[in-house]
Amino acid sequence: MTSDPEESVRLQGYGEMTLRTAIATLMAxxxxxxxxxxxxxxxDESRLAPREIAELASDWGIAQAADIKLPDRHWPDIVRGMVREAPLPALMxxxxxxxxxxxx
Structure with a gap:
């Protein structure tokens, strides 16, 4: 069944929004x-199955939160970058x- 991305849905705990926004919120x-x-x-107050949500996210190119890779930054590198050219308040x-x- 094809779904309209602009269809109005209710995401439990978040309220009413479009289907695309609800799926993007869930994937985050x-x-x-x-x-x-x-x-x-x-x-019609029907509930979308988790399988249908996953298929729609895949069709629309919405990545799951676990699939998104964050840059590998460590605290010593962050602090070192702050110290390099920082005024005294930033050093504190x-x-x-x-x-x-x-x-x-």
Whole structure:
């Protein structure tokens, strides 16, 4: 069944929106939270199956949150970059960030 991306749906916990926005929102949350969410069509209150949501996301080119790779940046590199050409207040922030990171 083909679905209109502009169809009005209700995403549990988020409210009413278009189908494309609901699927993009679902794909942005972690997989463990995605399993509990539900998408209901406004016109007939039918619930979309997780398989149908995954197919629509694939058809529309919406990537899952787990598929998105973030650049591998480490805190020492971030702090070092802040310190290089930073004024004193920025150096104090960098020091405090280092202390917070070291405690975790």
């Amino acid at each position: 949350v972690p997989a463990r939270d995605r399993a509990d969410a539900a998408v209901f069509r406004v016109r 922030v960098a020091f405090l960030m280092g202390v917070l990171v070291a405690r975790r």
